[in-house]
Amino acid sequence: MCVILVVDDDTTIKKSGTRENPDRLFHTCARYPKGSHCNFFRWVEEDGYVVGAETDAEVGGDYDEWRLNVSWRLGSLEGEVRATKMLIMLLSVAVVMASVLCVSLLFTLISK
Numbered sequence: 001m002c003v004i005l006v007v008d009d010d011t012t013i014k015k016s017g018t019r020e021n022p023d024r025l026f027h028t029c030a031r032y033p034k035g036s037h038c039n040f041f042r043w044v045e046e047d048g049y050v051v052g053a054e055t056d057a058e059v060g061g062d063y064d065e066w067r068l069n070v071s072w073r074l075g076s077l078e079g080e081v082r083a084t085k086m087l088i089m090l091l092s093v094a095v096v097m098a099s100v101l102c103v104s105l106l107f108t109l110i111s112k
Helices: 063-111
Strands: 012-016 025-029 041-043
Touching: none
Parallel strands: none
Antiparallel strands: 012 025, 025 041
16 A cells, blocks of 8 residues: 655656546556556646646656657657658659650650
8 A cells, every 4th residue: 555645756747648638747656557556646737746747758657668668769760761761762763754754755846
């Protein structure tokens, strides 16, 4: 059983992922991921503690979970960069081919 004495020491701030409260910060028991925890829950705004409300990362979460999240985001961004590079190459080839076609049409019109 948890006894919440001080919000900063005994709780973790997490970000809600629900449709009703998207990205809303809340306090929960620090032992929640470990299995033995109380049912403590409080929205950040309800107790006036709003520091870090604009962050994208979970505050106070496990370091490993944070690293996994950052690794996933980095991999996702790397994939987007690869796809964008491929698209740029494809468009470059299309522009070159269109230019060659236009020049060849121009020469055929001039030669007539």
